[in-house]
Amino acid sequence: MAEGAQFTPAEADASYEVFHTDCLARDVVDHVTSRWGVWVLIALRNGDLRFFELRRSIRGVSEKMLAQTLRALVHDGLLWRKVEPTTPPQVTYGLTEFGREIGEPLTELFDRITRRLSPSGTQ
Amino acid sequence: MAEGAQFTPAEADASYEVFHTDCLARDVVDHVTSRWGVWVLIALRNGDLRFFELRRSIRGVSEKMLAQTLRALVHDGLLWRKVEPTTPPQVTYGLTEFGREIGEPLTELFDRITRRLSPSGTQ
Numbered sequence: 197m198a199e200g201a202q203f204t205p206a207e208a209d210a211s212y213e214v215f216h217t218d219c220l221a222r223d224v225v226d227h228v229t230s231r232w233g234v235w236v237l238i239a240l241r242n243g244d245l246r247f248f249e250l251r252r253s254i255r256g257v258s259e260k261m262l263a264q265t266l267r268a269l270v271h272d273g274l275l276w277r278k279v280e281p282t283t284p285p286q287v288t289y290g291l292t293e294f295g296r297e298i299g300e301p302l303t304e305l306f307d308r309i310t311r312r313l314s315p316s317g318t319q
Numbered sequence: 320m321a322e323g324a325q326f327t328p329a330e331a332d333a334s335y336e337v338f339h340t341d342c343l344a345r346d347v348v349d350h351v352t353s354r355w356g357v358w359v360l361i362a363l364r365n366g367d368l369r370f371f372e373l374r375r376s377i378r379g380v381s382e383k384m385l386a387q388t389l390r391a392l393v394h395d396g397l398l399w400r401k402v403e404p405t406t407p408p409q410v411t412y413g414l415t416e417f418g419r420e421i422g423e424p425l426t427e428l429f430d431r432i433t434r435r436l437s438p439s440g441t442q
Contacts, residue, residue: 220436221432221433221436221437224432224436225357225429225432228428229352229353229357234348234352294435297431298431298432300431301424301425301428301431302428304423304424304427305351305421305424305425306348308420308421308424309344309347309348309351309421310344312417313343313344313347
């Protein structure tokens with residue numbers, strides 16, 4: 197997800213114009229829908245977590261990939277990061293108001309997929 | 320996005336259990352949030368499109384990547400594909416009911432991001 201996507205809807209739609217010019221929005225879209233970004237945002241909806249708790253929650257993520265994902269989401273303003281000056285330092289992550297706003301439709305998306313694909317169908 | 324992600328929420332939450340065992344749900348999540356899957360699903364919300372129209376709408380996508388993305392989404396049941404026996408054959412894509420269901424929170428996600436990052440702030 198490195199290159200910038202540009203989106204030109206068939207019918208001109210002002211709400212997507214931003215994808216042409218605003219690199220920040222394009223970057224945030226990439227980070228939110230990235231391999232691990234999705235799971236970080238969903239995991240934190242249940243409450244703040246320490247780095248090792250996040251790593252344990254999201255199976256298959258490497259320490260390096262998780263650190264990189266968290267850095268991008270903090271930079272985008274979706275997460276906050278708190279460092280406590282203990283030895284070793286305790287680092288906690290949580291959703292900002294923006295992160296919570298974005299987490300809502302993301303959770304809805306996954307709920308709809310899992311509901312549709314669960315053996316019992318729509319619950 | 321090749322490897323399967325597994326998600327273990329800190330608090331046991333039945334709605335995410337599916338990510339442990341149900342590979343189909345995990346695959347669909349990967350396809351929907353893939354680099355180009357996102358844009359295909361959003362592009363088709365305005366109406367059915369032919370292959371070349373999709374390619375023109377989504378700037379930066381190669382023919383190969385678009386074909387691959389469309390194949391995965393058709394396989395997942397999110398898109399239908401209609402081939403007309405003309406010379407050359409005309410291939411049209413559209414959203415199934417499931418695709419439309421998934422497109423809703425996806426559109427909401429991007430609307431929230433673009434609204435938040437647009438110069439005028441919340442509109």
